[in-house]
Amino acid sequence: MCKDEPQQIKQQIARKLDKLTVNCSQRQKLFKIGNTLISHRIVGAQEAVFCTTGLHLRGSSPSLVFINTNRPEKRGRLFKSNRELRVMSTGDDDVFNPGPLERYQSRPDGEPYDSMSLAHFSVWYNVADKNYEPLTSCAQPRYDLKNGLGKIYLRRKLACLRLPTITQESHGDTALRPDDNNNHQNLCGQNIEQNIGDIEDALTLDSISRRHFSDSEFEATITSLNDSQRVPYEKVLEYSRAVHDFQMRTRESMPSPFCTFITGGAGTGKSHVISVIKKHLERAYIGAGNACILMAPTGVAAFNIGGLTIHQALSLSVEHGNSTGYRKLGAERLMELRQSWKYVNTIIIDEISMVSYLTMSFIHQRLTEIKGTDDSEVLFGGLNVIAVGHFFQLPPVRDKFVFQDGRGYNPGSTHLWRDEFKLIELTQNMRQ
Numbered sequence: 001m002c003k004d005e006p007q008q009i010k011q012q013i014a015r016k017l018d019k020l021t022v023n024c025s026q027r028q029k030l031f032k033i034g035n036t037l038i039s040h041r042i043v044g045a046q047e048a049v050f051c052t053t054g055l056h057l058r059g060s061s062p063s064l065v066f067i068n069t070n071r072p073e074k075r076g077r078l079f080k081s082n083r084e085l086r087v088m089s090t091g092d093d094d095v096f097n098p099g100p101l102e103r104y105q106s107r108p109d110g111e112p113y114d115s116m117s118l119a120h121f122s123v124w125y126n127v128a129d130k131n132y133e134p135l136t137s138c139a140q141p142r143y144d145l146k147n148g149l150g151k152i153y154l155r156r157k158l159a160c161l162r163l164p165t166i167t168q169e170s171h172g173d174t175a176l177r178p179d180d181n182n183n184h185q186n187l188c189g190q191n192i193e194q195n196i197g198d199i200e201d202a203l204t205l206d207s208i209s210r211r212h213f214s215d216s217e218f219e220a221t222i223t224s225l226n227d228s229q230r231v232p233y234e235k236v237l238e239y240s241r242a243v244h245d246f247q248m249r250t251r252e253s254m255p256s257p258f259c260t261f262i263t264g265g266a267g268t269g270k271s272h273v274i275s276v277i278k279k280h281l282e283r284a285y286i287g288a289g290n291a292c293i294l295m296a297p298t299g300v301a302a303f304n305i306g307g308l309t310i311h312q313a314l315s316l317s318v319e320h321g322n323s324t325g326y327r328k329l330g331a332e333r334l335m336e337l338r339q340s341w342k343y344v345n346t347i348i349i350d351e352i353s354m355v356s357y358l359t360m361s362f363i364h365q366r367l368t369e370i371k372g373t374d375d376s377e378v379l380f381g382g383l384n385v386i387a388v389g390h391f392f393q394l395p396p397v398r399d400k401f402v403f404q405d406g407r408g409y410n411p412g413s414t415h416l417w418r419d420e421f422k423l424i425e426l427t428q429n430m431r432q
């Protein structure tokens with residue numbers, strides 16, 4: 001017993017003990033007490049998660065947004081800081097900090113904001129730091145809230161929405177729902193016309209590029225890509241564009257992840273394309289962390305592309321040719337990796353010829369663990385995988401090539417390489 005228990009539990013325990021025979025053992029009594037506690041104790045969702053998995057909800061990868069959908073008279077609010085209160089002018093009685101409801105009311109005019117529900121706004125938009133000064137023109141755009149409430153920006157990953165428990169007492173007969181525009185009049189004291197029209201999809205690949213990647217050096221690099229090099233770049237660009245459309249609600253679902261194999265002879269620009277894609281993803285998803293992780297099977301190969309070894313990046317144990325079998329992560333390490341992989345949507349594996357099927361299956365299993373996806377339904381934790389290399393180069397140490405039948409795990413009988421990876425070949429030797 002680690003916290004105050006509700007009064008009824010004591011009464012329940014007393015009742016259960018009364019029913020026991022007089023000469024029953026201490027062990028039986030303790031058993032009854034334990035059983036009553038387990039079946040009657042109220043445990044919150046967070047506590048239950050912590051007790052069963054050891055994961056602190058506070059440290060989980062999705063951010064949490066709480067919207068108080070109680071009736072106005074039942075909503076608690078936070079006061080402004082002392083410093084802010086002291087500099088307030090006489091007659092100004094706005095002593096509370098703005099919360100999600102106030103920010104929602106002050107969201108910018110026009111689409112997509114006009115037709116956006118409170119829930120959508122809260123899980124997709126975050127408050128920008130007041131002191132934030134963009135260092136480059138390609139930084140994540142900030143949008144001004146009205147009434148001087150600061151700025152917001154689009155999150156790279158949806159936040160988790162928490163609402164108060166809806167009871168008859170707090171809500172009466174009508175429960176307020178932040179995902180339904182009809183109820184906004186009740187919730188925010190504001191009526192929002194439901195005029196969700198089709199937002200014109202006027203964005204072209206180039207306009208997205210310009211919006212996020214105005215850096216002239218980067219644009220020059222893109223222009224210099226030859227025809228075959230543009231194919232993998234545009235594949236990634238198309239994905240970024242679809243994510244953007246989903247965030248802007250001009251697309252219904254997130255795009256499906258892809259697995260691509262970029263190959264080509266020496267000097268065709270494989271490393272060059274890797275660096276362009278990496279730069280693109282860094283610019284498209286500027287925020288708290290990496291969108292793209294570069295990795296390679298050996299330390300030297302990893303160093304050459306400025307990445308990590310596969311084993312370092314995914315905390316896998318090194319096999320040295322003898323399979324150690326797949327080892328699951330402990331709760332603490334899993335939590336750390338979930339934090340550091342929070343924003344990653346693409347992995348690039350260079351020197352794929354040296355990666356065995358066994359390692360490939362370990363990558364799939366580890367990403368599944370990190371992203372918490374269904375092992376047989378979603379491959380590689382739902383991330384895009386770009387494999388780069390040439391099979392005329394070195395094979396894996398004491399193992400077969402990844403496309404051959406080797407040891408390893410086939411999720412849902414899918415061959416992780418043969419069934420999934422689509423080939424893109426670079427054809428022009430760029431080495432002068």
Ligand SMILES: Nc1ncnc2c1ncn2[C@@H]1O[C@H](COP(=O)(O)OP(=O)(O)OP(=O)(O)O)[C@@H](O)[C@H]1O
Nearest residue numbers: 224225226265266267268269270271272273430431
């Ligand atoms: N589009 C391009 N514009 C200008 N230079 C390029 C372009 N693509 C590649 N290069 C240059 O060509 C050379 C070879 O490219 P890179 O090293 O990327 O090829 P690679 O396929 O990785 O070669 P290897 O397999 O031998 O490692 C590099 O000097 C690179 O800077």
